[in-house]
Amino acid sequence: MQQVACVVGIGETEYTKWGGIMDRSELGLACEAIVKACADAALPVAAIDGVASYAYDRNEPARLQEALGLPELRWSSMVWGGGGTGSFGSLAHASAAVLSGHASYVAVFRSLCQGQWSRFGQGYPSPHPNFLLPFGMFSPPLMAAPTAQRYKQEFGITAEQFGEFALSCRANANRNPRAVFHDRALTMEDYLASRIIADPLRLYDCCQENDGACALIVTTLERARDLDARPVLILAAGHQADPGRGTGNLGSHNMPAETYGTGDGRRLAERLYGQAGIGAADIDTAQVYDAFTASALMTLENSGFCGRGEAGAFVGDGNIRWPNGALPVNTAGGLLSEAYIHGLNLAVEGVRQIRGESTSQVADARLCLVTCGTAAAILGAA
Numbered sequence: 001m002q003q004v005a006c007v008v009g010i011g012e013t014e015y016t017k018w019g020g021i022m023d024r025s026e027l028g029l030a031c032e033a034i035v036k037a038c039a040d041a042a043l044p045v046a047a048i049d050g051v052a053s054y055a056y057d058r059n060e061p062a063r064l065q066e067a068l069g070l071p072e073l074r075w076s077s078m079v080w081g082g083g084g085t086g087s088f089g090s091l092a093h094a095s096a097a098v099l100s101g102h103a104s105y106v107a108v109f110r111s112l113c114q115g116q117w118s119r120f121g122q123g124y125p126s127p128h129p130n131f132l133l134p135f136g137m138f139s140p141p142l143m144a145a146p147t148a149q150r151y152k153q154e155f156g157i158t159a160e161q162f163g164e165f166a167l168s169c170r171a172n173a174n175r176n177p178r179a180v181f182h183d184r185a186l187t188m189e190d191y192l193a194s195r196i197i198a199d200p201l202r203l204y205d206c207c208q209e210n211d212g213a214c215a216l217i218v219t220t221l222e223r224a225r226d227l228d229a230r231p232v233l234i235l236a237a238g239h240q241a242d243p244g245r246g247t248g249n250l251g252s253h254n255m256p257a258e259t260y261g262t263g264d265g266r267r268l269a270e271r272l273y274g275q276a277g278i279g280a281a282d283i284d285t286a287q288v289y290d291a292f293t294a295s296a297l298m299t300l301e302n303s304g305f306c307g308r309g310e311a312g313a314f315v316g317d318g319n320i321r322w323p324n325g326a327l328p329v330n331t332a333g334g335l336l337s338e339a340y341i342h343g344l345n346l347a348v349e350g351v352r353q354i355r356g357e358s359t360s361q362v363a364d365a366r367l368c369l370v371t372c373g374t375a376a377a378i379l380g381a382a
Helices: 028-039 061-068 083-099 128-135 140-155 159-174 188-193 268-276 295-304 309-317 343-353
Strands: 005-012 048-051 074-079 106-112 196-198 208-221 232-239 285-288 369-372 375-381
Touching: 005 083, 005 343, 028 061, 028 106, 028 140, 028 208, 028 268, 048 061, 048 083, 048 140, 048 309, 061 083, 083 208, 083 232, 083 343, 083 369, 083 375, 106 343, 140 295, 159 295, 159 309, 196 285, 208 343, 232 268, 232 343, 285 295, 285 343, 295 309, 343 369
Parallel strands: 048 074, 048 106, 285 369
Antiparallel strands: 005 208, 005 232, 106 208, 232 375, 369 375
């Protein structure tokens, strides 16, 4: 019988605005999230023998092993690339590790403490700045704006359609006590009145900057049966860029002209659907990397939920709204309104949805896509 990887535990620290956590270290936050995830899985922390994380995580495996008191660490990995590629890609790495026998229980984690270190997005490892800084692209919104503008112009996307995505995420966050914006409502009037950060991106088109950590414990379904846990299957997971996309918005902006304003991930979505034996129409809810509303709309198209250039109308018609939309999206508030833990909190929410524990629970949810464009996973009920 073919082995299947699964998530058996999830854990989170508090989420705050960047600089909001000063009484614990970034390493301490990582350990807190992992310990909570182990408790959720009814798994002794000492059983962890692998770790996987975001590309630029500062918590070295040896320090984690020492801090957590792990007797053995047989696997450690990070995925190159920023944003959700590193977070969702780490889930794919963990799945590969447990299925291949390199580790038994892998903690996938991301920890941020920007007030104590530095703010992400204020510069990138070489050679990115060589292609970006001469053109005034000093921050992610400035890097993302040209593709967003091309997308808006080519397909007639309106500001109100971008705004509908932001409003839907905020409404979900208002039901989620863990969300940074839990107690702050957002109206279309607020959205349209917010300042332009990098045309066409307004303030509420851009995700937050946060402190906090989250973690997931990955193992095989066979081992999960020995735990007092509720396993969520990883039906497919991976990372892959479409041809010619290179490093995308965070790189040299030399993507093919015909796909410049369309985002990435179409081939990845097709591959993962094929591995899972399903189609886009089978997905009950999606947790979409929403660093920017424009890129989230592009991801909806590349994931097969609507046609090229149709995401504006798809979102504008209320399809991503909970509870009555055809595809409720970012049901904990997403990166725009829950927290920006480089997207890994979207995977945590995906697990909650399959377990039936979300604060905006989709009825009878059995399949969830968590995706960032160049990395994604399909979670399913055991």
